[in-house]
Amino acid sequence: MHQLRNKRILVGITGGIAAYKTAELVRELSKLGTEVQVVLTEGAKAFVTPMTLQALSGRTVRDSLLDPSAEAGMGHIELARWADRVLIAPASADSMARMAAGMANDLLTTLCLATESKVLLAPAMNQAMWADPATQRNLDELQKVKGDKLKVLMPASGEQACGDVGAGRMQEVSDLLKALADEFETKALTGKKVVITAGPTREPIDPVRYISNHSSGKMGYALAQAAMEAGAQVELVSGPVNLPKPDRINNHSVVSAQDMYDKVHELIDGADIFIATAAVADFRPETEASNKLKKVPGQDTMTLTMVKNPDILASVSNLENNRPNTVVGFAAETDQPLVYGRSKLEKKNLDFVVVNDVSRTDIGFNADHNEVTLLSSVDEKPIGPMSKTKLAEELISEIVKSIK
Ligand SMILES: Cc1cc2nc3c(=O)[nH]c(=O)nc-3n(C[C@H](O)[C@H](O)[C@H](O)COP(=O)(O)O)c2cc1C
Structure with missing residues (x-):
């Protein structure tokens, strides 16, 4: 995981149960020496608090687009440029729908449009929500329009927080960390x-x-x-x-x-x-x-x-x-x-x-x-x-x- 040292990862958290796991991910990234900037959607704040994520990342959490005081610091465009990678975990069905439509109606979706960096998306939702044709269509659309600027970390199958069993669980924190580390693992100069x-x-x-x-x-x-x-x-x-x-x-x-x-x-x-x-x-x-x-x-x-x-x-x-x-x-x-x-x-x-x-x-x-x-x-x-x-x-x- 040494590749993640000094990297700048923008972690977007949306409104899903799995948000609590992302707190652990942020802690692990900080321990690895990664610079982590957390962005919460309004929905996410019902599941995890800015205070927790600020303490774990060591940075003020961003949760608002139209915030003059935040814009006076690192504005949203600067923030979009700052990131080496954007990881959205969990990505809710709602945020995927908004991203697929090219919307920019909150800070996170705006950053996704404004960044030149690759976005890693870790969907997490109830299995029926995941299987729903609208969600699958949004997923296809996102993959089609974003090409290699997007990597979907496909949800796993298993028992869900709601009691259902099926596909829709967010990948484990260790898998998300590995996916991030792999992003910086090009071995084109081995032996040079x-x-x-x-x-x-x-x-x-x-x-x-x-x-x-x-x-x-x-x-x-x-x-x-x-x-x-x-x-x-x-x-x-x-x-x-x-x-x-x-x-x-x-x-x-x-x-x-x-x-x-x-x-x-x-x-x-x-x-x-x-x-x-x-x-x-x-x-x-x-x-x-x-x-x-x-x-x-x-x-x-x-x-x-x-x-x-x-x-x-x-x-x-x-x-x-x-x-x-x-x-x-x-x-x-x-x-x-x-x-x-x-x-x-x-x-x-x-x-x-x-x-x-x-x-x-x-x-x-x-x-x-x-x-x-x-x-x-x-x-x-x-x-x-x-x-x-x-x-x-x-x-x-x-x-x-x-x-x-
Ligand atoms: C208890 C509870 C759990 C939820 N869990 C999820 C979830 O795991 N995945 C998901 O896509 N939506 C879930 N939702 C619905 C989202 O929170 C809702 O669609 C919200 O508008 C998402 O907003 P955001 O995309 O801006 O974060 C849940 C809602 C509630 C009340």
């Missing part, structure tokens, strides 16, 4: 070695000062996680960031561009893919003062001589014998991002450039979301806006396609 750089570098001026940049490392860490979940052996070479070290990834902490260069070249042998997301300083102070620099009376300016750092990305891409099969660069640009991105692709002999417009504050550096264009010599593909986790999955899947 992936080296990823992330975060900023720090270029020392003296023992207490340095030159750096705003990179948070979030994109690189999300890619490392996505590559690991795709089965790769991941070597993550990271500058100083405030992010937890990802599980099941080989973490290498570095500080300066030169450290990063050295570590990358130590690890690159046998790598199949190199992804350079780090915001590496192009220049560093020529010398690092051994003692803290002091103000000099009467001196109002100070000049630092900077020298060029080695170009890590180009150095890997131009390796003669052990160049990785796929070399991917990131271009964080503030003007004419596509023009600069394409020139970087060509000049540095790259297979892909992920172009990022960092002049926008809603995406890129430090944000949880990103919107990029993936450039190759033959293609130009816009991806997003979406969470960095989801974007990382998409980028890894594009890289996998190119390898095939």
Whole structure:
């Protein structure tokens, strides 16, 4: 279940008896380190309380669409984008009917229309309700219109809360957890070695000062996680960031561009893919003062001589014998991002450039979301806006396609 760590799951609960089991599911997800946002329908609140689910998920439960105070925080569209997956458990006959009709008359159905993420639906109801042709028609309709954006976790047969016996019981919590974990289990990179750089570098001026940049490392860490979940052996070479070290990834902490260069070249042998997301300083102070620099009376300016750092990305891409099969660069640009991105692709002999417009504050550096264009010599593909986790999955899947 490690795949569920740090994933963002929006758990929708509708008005059915099985809602009590979903409380247990939310608890299990939280224990696994999953970020869980619970959304309750009006019906659901007759069966479970927001208080219980807030305590279990650690987040304020959302239950209303037309709520100005909630919209002032993470609005419904943001919430729809936030989710890596949506799980509706239990899904009532009524909510399935509304979804099949494309309705958006409460928060949950609106989110189902607004999200680009896959929706997992765990129906639960009395066996006669489940067997009713109207419910079956709604199920067929949903599967037809949503295609691979919907997965129905078919109800099991057995004794029901109402005393009936038949099909309609919600799948067990352990099965729902497995279904969620399977969503992140692509093994396209099994046996492959992936080296990823992330975060900023720090270029020392003296023992207490340095030159750096705003990179948070979030994109690189999300890619490392996505590559690991795709089965790769991941070597993550990271500058100083405030992010937890990802599980099941080989973490290498570095500080300066030169450290990063050295570590990358130590690890690159046998790598199949190199992804350079780090915001590496192009220049560093020529010398690092051994003692803290002091103000000099009467001196109002100070000049630092900077020298060029080695170009890590180009150095890997131009390796003669052990160049990785796929070399991917990131271009964080503030003007004419596509023009600069394409020139970087060509000049540095790259297979892909992920172009990022960092002049926008809603995406890129430090944000949880990103919107990029993936450039190759033959293609130009816009991806997003979406969470960095989801974007990382998409980028890894594009890289996998190119390898095939
Ligand atoms: C005691 C009780 C149990 C219910 N259990 C279910 C159920 O398991 N599945 C279902 O589809 N509807 C069930 N319903 C009916 C739904 O609660 C009702 O259709 C409601 O409008 C669903 O609203 P929602 O889809 O917005 O959550 C039950 C109703 C009651 C009174």
